[in-house]
Amino acid sequence: MLPYLGVIRNRMMSTHKSKKKMREYYRLLNLDEGCSADDVRESFHKLAKQYHPDGDSSTADSATFIRIEEAYRKVLSHVIGQTNARQNKVEEAEEEEDKFKYKTPQHRHYLSFEGIGFGTPSQREKQYRQFRADRATEQVMEYQKQKLQSQYFANSVIVKDVRQSKEQKITQAIDRLVEDLIQESMAKGDFDNLSGKGKPLKKFSGCSYIDPMTHNLNRILIDNGYQPEWILMQKEIKDTIDQLREAILASRKKLGNPMTLNEQKQWNQVCDQFQEDIRKLNKRINDFNLIVPLLTSQKVHFDAQKEIARAQEVYETLTKTKEVTDKNPNNTDQREGEKTPGVKTGFFNWMNVWKFIRIWPLKYSQ
Numbered sequence: 464m465l466p467y468l469g470v471i472r473n474r475m476m477s478t479h480k481s482k483k484k485m486r487e488y489y490r491l492l493n494l495d496e497g498c499s500a501d502d503v504r505e506s507f508h509k510l511a512k513q514y515h516p517d518g519d520s521s522t523a524d525s526a527t528f529i530r531i532e533e534a535y536r537k538v539l540s541h542v543i544g545q546t547n548a549r550q551n552k553v554e555e556a557e558e559e560e561d562k563f564k565y566k567t568p569q570h571r572h573y574l575s576f577e578g579i580g581f582g583t584p585s586q587r588e589k590q591y592r593q594f595r596a597d598r599a600t601e602q603v604m605e606y607q608k609q610k611l612q613s614q615y616f617a618n619s620v621i622v623k624d625v626r627q628s629k630e631q632k633i634t635q636a637i638d639r640l641v642e643d644l645i646q647e648s649m650a651k652g653d654f655d656n657l658s659g660k661g662k663p664l665k666k667f668s669g670c671s672y673i674d675p676m677t678h679n680l681n682r683i684l685i686d687n688g689y690q691p692e693w694i695l696m697q698k699e700i701k702d703t704i705d706q707l708r709e710a711i712l713a714s715r716k717k718l719g720n721p722m723t724l725n726e727q728k729q730w731n732q733v734c735d736q737f738q739e740d741i742r743k744l745n746k747r748i749n750d751f752n753l754i755v756p757l758l759t760s761q762k763v764h765f766d767a768q769k770e771i772a773r774a775q776e777v778y779e780t781l782t783k784t785k786e787v788t789d790k791n792p793n794n795t796d797q798r799e800g801e802k803t804p805g806v807k808t809g810f811f812n813w814m815n816v817w818k819f820i821r822i823w824p825l826k827y828s829q
Contacts, residue, residue, distance in 0.1 A: 469471060485541060488534040500542050503599070507535040516611070532608055536601075537804055554581060629725045693755045697762075702746055704765060711737050711771065734771055741767040 489496055511532075540780045580590030600743060648654060660805040712732045718726045745764040752761045 485537065488537045488541075491531060491534040492538055494538065498542065500546070500597075503535065503539050503542055507531065525615060529608065529611060532604055535604070539601075550581060648822060691758075693751060695750045696747070696754070697760075700744065700747060700762065703747075707737065707744070707773065708770065709742055711774045712777055715774055716781075720778075720782060734767075737771065738767040741765050741770065 488497070492503065492510065493503060494506055511528065513520050513522050514524050514528040514531060516523050516528060561722070577591065577594075579594045580587035582590075656659070709734065718730055723728060748762045748764060755761055
């Protein structure tokens with residue numbers, strides 16, 4: 464009897480600890496027991512915005528976010544388990560009522576939708592879509608958790624093994640996918656009209672350390688006009704900042720010097736719109752930094768105030784240069800020897816303006 468009582472006591476203690484741990488998870492998510500799965504997800508999303516290390520919040524903390532993510536998984540699993548238990552009780556009651564009503568097995572329609580859900584086919588389809596959305600959300604959370612673990616626990620042997628196995632699986636899956644696409648295109652005849660079909664690829668002359676296959680593939684992509692997404696995005700960012708600089712300088716030229724009260728209001732509106740455009744451009748720079756392959760190629764944000772100050776200084780320089788040019792006009796009636804110094808002075812003044820315009824973007828842009 465004594466060993467039996469000891470086993471019962473250990474089981475009761477473990478059950479009590481698990482319940483206490485679950486209450487701690489609920490408290491961490493600011494939830495009460497008996498809440499729905501939607502409440503759990505909503506609370507987790509709010510806390511993730513506050514503590515996610517990649518967010519802009521001042522309370523961002525990776526350790527706290529990992530605890531919150533663990534609590535979210537436990538509580539969500541607990542809530543779904545309770546919901547499934549209630550549904551199973553309802554199904555058992557319905558089966559108990561209908562076991563004499565149906566004389567043929569009613570199980571074939573459960574072979575679809577991975578066996579998820581209950582009710583009519585339309586209801587089960589809706590439940591299956593929700594299940595897939597929840598599963599996708601959990602996979603995203605698992606990816607973020609593994610990313611944080613690999614970032615802060617990079618030297619862990621378990622993390623290294625998991626990373627290597629996943630990289631190997633992904634590589635094999637990509638190889639199979641590429642091979643399937645090539646075979647499908649060959650079966651359709653997409654490769655029949657290629658120039659140089661049946662002829663060997665030209666060997667390249669250059670660095671002998673480059674893989675010939677990689678070199679030839681890159682050359683084929685370049686010859687057909689392919690450009691990586693980050694190259695196109697980099698050109699888009701450059702063109703956008705040039706257009707914004709030209710636009711704000713043109714807007715400043717339209718206003719007087721000094722500006723009147725009405726013109727000052729117009730200039731303030733132009734500056735507000737310029738700051739909004741710079742904010743959108745900085746978000747685009749964030750997207751660019753996520754996909755650029757080289758760390759040294761990443762860009763920093765543009766400062767709207769510095770860009771506005773730059774436009775003001777360019778405008779003032781242009782105004783001063785114009786005043787100097789107006790004070791020393793070219794007089795066609797003067798002698799040729801007296802005409803040359805004025806031409807040289809105007810030429811050097813415009814050269815100074817051009818140097819100023821070339822230097823200031825490098826000073827203020829990044």
